[in-house]
Amino acid sequence: MPEAAQLQQAAPATGQPDPGTVQSDLATGRAMKTEVATLDDLPEGWLAQEWWSPAVASRPGRAVQWAADARWDVRFVVARLDGGLAGVLPVGGLRVAKAPDESYSCHALLAAGSADERDWLVLGGGRDLAGGVAVTGWVPDSDRAAVVTALTRRALDEAAGQGRRPAFLYLPEAQREAVVEAFENPRLVPLGELAVLATDHPDLDHYLLTLPSGRRNKIRRDWRAFQELGLSSEWVDAQDALEEAAPLVTLVKAVHGIPDHPRFARLRLEAWIAAGVGRCRAVMVRDSTGLLVAASFVSDAGESLEVYEVGLADDPSTRLPGYLETCYYAPLREAVRLGRSRLELGMEAAAAKRSRGAVLSPVWAVTEST
Numbered sequence: 001m002p003e004a005a006q007l008q009q010a011a012p013a014t015g016q017p018d019p020g021t022v023q024s025d026l027a028t029g030r031a032m033k034t035e036v037a038t039l040d041d042l043p044e045g046w047l048a049q050e051w052w053s054p055a056v057a058s059r060p061g062r063a064v065q066w067a068a069d070a071r072w073d074v075r076f077v078v079a080r081l082d083g084g085l086a087g088v089l090p091v092g093g094l095r096v097a098k099a100p101d102e103s104y105s106c107h108a109l110l111a112a113g114s115a116d117e118r119d120w121l122v123l124g125g126g127r128d129l130a131g132g133v134a135v136t137g138w139v140p141d142s143d144r145a146a147v148v149t150a151l152t153r154r155a156l157d158e159a160a161g162q163g164r165r166p167a168f169l170y171l172p173e174a175q176r177e178a179v180v181e182a183f184e185n186p187r188l189v190p191l192g193e194l195a196v197l198a199t200d201h202p203d204l205d206h207y208l209l210t211l212p213s214g215r216r217n218k219i220r221r222d223w224r225a226f227q228e229l230g231l232s233s234e235w236v237d238a239q240d241a242l243e244e245a246a247p248l249v250t251l252v253k254a255v256h257g258i259p260d261h262p263r264f265a266r267l268r269l270e271a272w273i274a275a276g277v278g279r280c281r282a283v284m285v286r287d288s289t290g291l292l293v294a295a296s297f298v299s300d301a302g303e304s305l306e307v308y309e310v311g312l313a314d315d316p317s318t319r320l321p322g323y324l325e326t327c328y329y330a331p332l333r334e335a336v337r338l339g340r341s342r343l344e345l346g347m348e349a350a351a352a353k354r355s356r357g358a359v360l361s362p363v364w365a366v367t368e369s370t
Contacts, residue, residue, distance in 0.1 A: 032081045032147070034154035036091075039067050042076060046085060047276060050137030052144070054172035055194065056299055056306035056344055057130030061275035063090035066126045068271075071096050074126070077155045079147050086143075087135040089151040093121050093164055103129060106167040109365050110189055113165050121164040123155050124171060128308075129192075129347055129363075131170040133179070145178040152182035156368075166367060173361040185369040193360040195345040195353035197328075199305070199335035207336065211357050219356060223329070226321045230288035233330050238273050238297055241282035242266050245295035248311025265311075269297060272308055277301055283330040285322045294322025298331050305335045306344040328356055 051059050067074035067090070074092040078085060094117045099105040106120040107113055113120065124131025133148045152168070159166035171179055172194055180186045201207040208216045246265040253260035273280045278301030285294040293313040299306045307327050312319050327345065335343050345353050350360055 032079055032086065032150055034077060034079050034150055036154065036158050037076050037078055039064065039074070039076065042078070043085070049085070051134045052137055052139075053134040054132045054174040055130050056277060056301045056304050057128040057308075058125055058132030058134060058172075059275075059277045059301065060088050060090075060134050061277040062127055062130070063088070063125055063134075065271050065275050066090060066092060069100075069126070071100055072126055075158070077151050077158065079151050079154075081139065081143070081147070084138065085136055086139050087133055087147040087151050089123065089133045089148075089155055090125055091121055091123050091155050091158060092126050093162060094118050104169065106165070106169070106365075106367075109169065109191065110167060110187075110367055112187075112367070112370070119164055121155075121159040121162060121166050123152070123159075123166055123168040125169075129170050130172075131168060132172055132175055148175055148178035149181045152179045156182060168364075168366040171364040171366055173363070176362075176364055176366075179366060183366065183368055187367050187369040189365040191363045191365050192347040193350055194347055194363050195350060195358040195360050197332065197343040197345060197353070197356070197358040198341065199332060199343050200339075200341045201336050204333065204336060207332070207357070215355055215357070222321070222324050226325055226329075229318065229321055231285055231293070231318065231321060231325070233283055233285045233325050235281050235330070235334065236284055238269065238280035238282045241284060241295060241297070242269055244292050245282060245284070245297075245311045248292065248295055248313055249309055250311075251314050252310055252312050265309075269309060272297065272299075278306070283326045285318075285325050287318060293318040294326045296326035296331070298334075300334075300338065300340070303340060304342045304344055305331050305338075305340050307331055307346060324352075328353075 047061055053059050071094060072092040073095055074090055077089040077091060079087040097116045097118055099117045102108060104126050106117060107115045133151055135144050135147050139147060156166050168179055170191060246262040249265040250260040250262055278299040280299050283296045284292060287293050293315060295311045296307055297309045299308055310327055312322055331343050345358055354360060
């Protein structure tokens with residue numbers, strides 16, 4: 001069967017595109033159209049499709065949670081290829097002058113432009129320090145970059161139409177080239193590094209063999225220390241962990257100087273669960289008396305596991321062992337058991353992640369030079 005016919009057959013029906021869409025052509029000659037839609041404009045069941053994105057946190061379900069934040073006006077730039085939904089790029093502008101979170105202050109991150117955040121249009125997402133473009137799973141690898149570039153171009157047109165300056169925040173290195181292609185005079189600012197641990201191992205012994213001997217010994221010492229302290233871990237449904245683990249999440253925020261409250265932590269985690277991105281579970285670490293000393297919330301999104309949030313009790317004797325178990329070792333064991341290929345570990349504690357085999361790649365902010 002010819003490639004175009006195969007794609008036509010595979011593409012899910014999504015209705016007729018808006019007459020005002022801009023048309024773009026792929027190198028293969030197939031027509032691709034882009035348009036700007038509201039959440040209500042998107043077809044029923046669109047979130048249930050298979051999606052590819054550079055990080056679990058940039059899947060469309062998380063963008064729907066962003067759109068629910070009344071402080072933001074969020075739209076969805078969509079691409080249609082052969083009649084089917086091919087990709088989605090969320091964009092949002094603030095309705096208030098000050099960013100609710102400094103992590104999404106375009107003026108601060110880019111050290112440029114207006115201090116009134118209403119003058120900016122954020123591309124790629126406004127939550128979880130994760131930007132990116134989501135492409136539907138039926139689009140072949142060879143066309144993904146073209147879909148990403150076309151969506152970014154349309155998002156830049158949308159920014160111009162709104163009279164705002166565009167800022168693509170927390171863009172992973174995997175999509176940098178395709179996104180930058182759409183800018184006329186791109187200015188890139190590094191925002192940090194994203195850690196990913198490869199987990200395509202038959203067992204933990206194979207994982208250890210991928211590391212230098214010194215690191216293998218360090219990890220074995222970590223495992224022994226966990227056992228000698230009488231700690232144990234178990235997996236539970238994320239919803240069942242909220243009440244007990246939310247106070248521990250606020251303690252971690254407090255260490256980093258971030259105001260939080262167990263009720264707010266619970267609401268944040270409930271929104272994460274409601275986003276429907278993968279199966280949401282929690283790792284719970286308890287001491288010999290049954291007291292909860294550490295917890296992490298993890299999404300299993302098919303090929304990847306994502307460590308989303310961590311909570312730690314304020315006990316120096318269990319803090320490090322609990323952190324290592326909930327953020328690395330328990331998710332690693334589960335990823336290997338389930339046959340997942342990667343464990344996404346976020347942007348903090350880079351040295352600890354690198355020493356346990358994670359690969360770090362840059363995360364960018366991109367805007368137009370003035």
